């Protein structure tokens with residue numbers, strides 16, 4: 128896709144900005160309603176919206192009963208629609224309004240799609256409520272079967288409920304409409320519209336408010352956006368609508384793939400907009416990777432008669448007036464694996480920890496295991512694995528002394544991590560021991576003729592991997608000796624980067640509980656376990672471990688500087704961000720860079736996960752993001768897959784994916800990264 132707009136414009140990154148409008152209603156006064164519409168359309172234009180949607184019967188008012196059958200009112204509605212269409216064109220916004228429309232001597236409750244200064248499609252409501260407080264069949268005909276064309280404001284346009292609008296030159300900007308009761312039915316018309324290709328579903332609603340109803344609507348919006356794999360924009364009539372027998376709260380919500388992007392104020396007396404950027408590109412990728420969607424679409428198509436098939440209406444994109452590029456309008460977690468919302472984070476930690484514990488317990492049971500062996504470095508990963516082991520042993524009723532924990536100092540082990548490792552093993556009540564790997568490592572270095580054995584300060588990969596390999600060698604033989612198995616500690620982020628020593632190294636174990644957990648989540652998990660399960664001394668040690676710089680400690684410190692993992696592979700905060708969007712959704716590198724920049728460019732903007740220390744509240748500019756993303760792409764796509772092609776067992780934990788070859792990431796061990804690198808270089812500016 129040729130990019131003609133600047134990199135920083137959300138519109139150019141596969142987003143469609145939608146506005147759910149909540150106008151003040153003037154019952155049975157189309158001209159007054161038109162003016163409310165026009166004011167909101169102009170505001171939407173200034174805010175950079177592509178599409179604005181109004182409530183059900185927004186031009187006439189909903190609760191006007193038999194006034195709907197008055198010729199003067201219906202004529203007034205048509206005039207008002209023309210006024211609104213002209214205003215929408217001037218504002219550069221596609222508008223969808225609610226209006227009573229006559230077609231072949233019947234009246235329909237319709238959504239009118241306005242683009243290019245005129246009505247382009249009229250979609251009648253399929254399911255008319257006629258129960259309890261609703262009497263719509265008194266005035267309207269059901270629109271499910273209605274087909275043909277209709278003349279509005281002197282222009283003919285398509286009439287019928289089986290239409291998907293497609294906006295030219297905006298890939299993925301396809302939308303369809305349903306009206307209020309339609310989505311309270313067991314099979315909402317929007318389900319079929321989604322299967323026919325609509326990625327944004329609009330609901331024009333006049334849903335009177337009752338206690339508890341807002342939650343019901345939110346549930347339906349969230350579930351319809353999840354089930355139909357779509358964006359769902361809902362807006363219901365608000366202040367000004369007739370309260371003769373009912374009341375109106377003006378609830379407006381925008382959802383995408385089950386998640387809420389935006390929600391407007393309820394019971395407001397002012398006209399207002401609820402805005403969000405819907406990621407139609409991501410919706411397309413999600414449908415693509417979930418084969419069930421296409422299977423269902425085929426199935427539906429097979430059972431649909433020719434007359435019932437959806438048609439496409441191609442709409443030219445409205446010319447947006449020039450204006451400053453605005454930031455993305457949607458929630459965007461800096462840490463995709465660590466939600467900002469404290470309740471959600473608590474729930475995620477609870478689930479992650481229990482998934483890890485359950486995985487290990489089953490393996491212990493299946494092997495009649497009563498002991499396991501683990502290398503404890505005083506770093507994050509082995510700490511988390513040890514916490515999981517303790518919980519699993521407690522739940523299985525096994526004594527923690529069956530956990531055989533070894534701290535194994537090498538040439539670069541610092542006093543700090545070693546003493547943290549010892550303090551942790553003691554506090555948790557496991558069987559701790561120390562095994563100095565240096566003599567054996569020296570023997571091996573001598574045996575292979577490595578210069579370090581002759582006293583030269585050569586700290587190359589061989590020097591590093593001799594140590595990592597010997598630790599693993601010792602652990603595996605200790606497992607044999609003690610009728611135990613080796614618990615792995617490597618995390619998801621390390622697997623993404625290939626940051627482990629292959630085979631005879633920390634890459635291998637008998638069972639790995641951390642392989643499905645990203646490093647950024649491991650940090651919070653340790654905090655969470657410290658707060659929930661441990662107090663006093665253990666919690667203090669856990670916090671001391673959290674405060675330690677992440678390091679493999681394979682190369683001795685130079686000038687007081689320890690070997691820093693993040694200085695080599697990049698900040699885990701960014702790497703986990705890249706990993707999530709690339710593996711979970713398959714986004715192209717430029718979009719990942721765009722999102723990372725939106726999320727990380729300003730430390731003062733948006734929320735941080737609860738308990739994030741102030742010194743971790745950093746920001747990254749686009750150049751820094753591009754540089755680290757380039758390295759990530761090389762590591763992920765070109766150099767590290769062979770390590771993931773041979774992984775020990777362990778549970779999948781996060782939706783961002785597991786990188787196990789038996790899980791949801793399969794890739795060749797000998798591929799190139801060229802396509803991703805080229806896309807990055809050509810599409811992402813350096814600043």
Ligand SMILES: Nc1ncnc2c1ncn2[C@@H]1O[C@H](COP(=O)(O)OP(=O)(O)OC[C@H]2O[C@@H]([n+]3cccc(C(=O)O)c3)[C@H](O)[C@@H]2O)[C@@H](O)[C@H]1O
Pocket residue numbers: 588591592595621625626627628629630632633678679680681692766769796797
């Ligand atoms: N596609 C492919 N298919 C088959 N073999 C392939 C291969 N690509 C490389 N190789 C071979 O693999 C070997 C390189 O892999 P490997 O032996 O693993 O070594 P390598 O990846 O070069 O080094 C391990 C890295 O992980 C770091 N590390 C180690 C241990 C713990 C931690 C930590 O903090 O968690 C970090 C360490 O600092 C070092 O940078 C070479 O012999 C190469 O020829």
Ligand SMILES: Nc1ncnc2c1ncn2[C@@H]1O[C@H](COP(=O)(O)OP(=O)(O)OP(=O)(O)O)[C@@H](O)[C@H]1O
Pocket residue numbers: 501502503504505506507508509510533534535536537540598616617633677678679680
């Ligand atoms: N000094 C050590 N003593 C015992 N085991 C070690 C030691 N150093 C490394 N290991 C083992 O090798 C694994 C990989 O080392 P690494 O340094 O990556 O892990 P970590 O220190 O637990 O966590 P992080 O990578 O987050 O610092 C450790 O989890 C641990 O099981």
Ligand SMILES: NC(=O)CC[C@H](N)C(=O)O
Pocket residue numbers: 183256261306307308309311332333334335
């Ligand atoms: N306008 C309508 O279709 C209203 C009916 C719908 N069930 C509601 O209460 O929101």
